[in-house]
Amino acid sequence: MTMMAAEVRHYETPDKSNLAIVVFDKTDSDFGYIILGRDGRKIFRCLEVGNEFYASADAAEEALNEAIKPYEADGISEYSQGDEVKPILDIFAPIVADDKQHDYFKVLSSNEMRSAARNLIQEIAYSFVDVDGNYIEQFQTTGFDQRLWELFLYVLFHKEGFEFDNTKPAPDFSLSRFGMPVFVEAVTVGQNPDFDVPADTAAQIAELSQNYMPIKFGSPLFSKINRKNKYWDLPHVAGHPFVLAIHDYHGLATSDTPGSMTWSRAGLVNYLYGVRDDVIIEGETVRPRMVVGKYGLEPSIKITTEHTYGDKTIPSRFFGLPDAENVSAVLFSNGATVTTFGRMGKIAGLGDHDVKMLRMGMWVSDEMGTTQPFATDVDADDYDEAWGDTVTMFHNPWAKNPVPDELFPNISHAILDPLTNQVRYRFTPKHVLTSMTTVIVPTNDDTTED
Template structure:
């Protein structure tokens, strides 16, 4: 077996971890067999301090799962040697060993077409056919084996009418797994019931979508040109889009469900109302959730001075909604809103690249702006980076958690320790808790193919 990165192990098998139970073990090294049929893992028992080797193989529906554990040893090298010694025997009897007995009847397959070609979402076509998105395709192919289609229409919608929304659900799944949650799939709604040992939380996923007229035709989004038009778009139009999605979910009253009652309930949202809109939505989201905008200036000493300004409503043409989602009646049942501007197909592509998946011809360049750690900075800093063997990214990167100051059941920040957390104070100021790590605010990803072919070069948002 040869060593692999944690990122590759997670992409292949991270979904089989048992959430809170994993706190009993410390993972130290990860391995893959030459033929890719077995994965290896060296763990240390946190209580006893000894080491064990673990073998994982694909079960009958192609999910990597535990098949064997070695004895415990005083040193990790001993555990690894025993793991490698046992590998040939398991390869020889793999068909007998890999069955777990609890597999579903058939493996989940997102890419087996369930709708006519004419109805396929263009992003699904790009994902399923384009070499430039082969890292995302291979990554999602691993993830989909663990998906349980509770409502029975996930794959059809993923391929056609709701590609973005279903992909966001998959992002939240990866986010929860990365942060040590185990998932309860026993209920149709909300989308996730998850437990990381701190608490059990519920998450419902929603999106801002293009506006349609009475005949179902998409209404073109605004195209702001002047600074005044851009400001109105960010602070009036976008909050209305968020309001439409969030209020719709609020009316579902998930907190009344027996399996949700008494638990923190969060909404995860992304803006897909127009191409690239998620890059600018953060401004409008924060204003809408808390009902505050902020004026700022630098004093004579260069110190950033911020003054909160209460926002009463958002108005666009003949549409008017009150500002301050968390101030709405019954919004106290919503603990927080989760948002990640880069929770898009391109994040899946980059994460697949980090996991050494997809075509060897794919290269990527990512550029954009990121949160500035200087407390007196009023503007983000720009970045540009080539994705190479040293590039690293997590599902949590870019995640922002807007906490509800009126929450009946507050969301513990410890659930997502590397996220940026926003908390509204009584004076209208928003305090942001952040560990100072790289936090992109918007980005574009340029996809390059080493050999020339049609469609071999492109710019992708997110």
């Protein structure tokens, strides 16, 4: 899909019933405007395209200011376009009893601290197509995490410029870009009270990343390639890239321990490629074991063939398992959280202006993979965030149908070099490894992790 115009300025009417953009025409190098309003499903769609073009954005804005006045005065909140067939996806209208609602759904739907996330999620849901027919019920009950992950992926793929085919029930996403199809199945790491353990020190995290987390990731990933009806055998999927998208929600944050999503990615890399950093754990101190390499001292890499924790043992190197050659890549994020939707909603002006958000964490600061801490106010003029900031695609070096990097230009990528057993990364600018957001309201405060 070729983008022939770029959005350069954005506007909204005081009552938010109309939106407008000034666009730059890449072909003729001039400027125009587009006015949008909600249709019968509450989706913002085009109402008017300026029939003249201008030499500057300022001139286009001046014309827009005049053109939008009739819409501001018409008192219309919805402009039916005659093709609205599917019902509105009102994701927060309760359809189950209170005692069956997920705790996170209850907080999200009623707590003013979460107004930015709530308002943004509702806006996204208006255009989301519920292929299975049970999205709202799952989102409000036991499937909250899984459905939030799917909503995050929906926005991510939309921002990447994909077209959606919603006529197929499986996999979760049938996408195409530049005429190339790619299919994505979403999966999550859930809780297992009989197996799960928390971690609150660097030593515990390093220890659990070696075997415990690979088993946690391995269970849902292996189940997807071991199912009777193989995704890659479906007629519309066969011969095209197939991706598993995974997010860890299993370990909740407490006042004493960080949530597992803040540290679990190392365990995923270990499991997918069967290699990990060889570390030395001394008390509460963790440091890499160094060896003499071709260019001097370098971290030692340890090859793993299996993972054992408690009474569970699984083989390592997921991409080397039978049938895994049909999985083109595993897409990972630890950022599909209510807090992320809250920050993005706040940036869009959808939340309570009295709510403050302070974000801190670790990001990759250069192409060499150097990490550094960051701390910022989400209200700062220079604060910026993209949906792909926390996303990494781990490519399968033995895939039958590889995913071209250019299909996903705004996320980070990684692949194993089978000759050196080194995992090679290509990070986006300021790729976020982990972060914590403190949400502050005038009478209370809350801290959440993403």
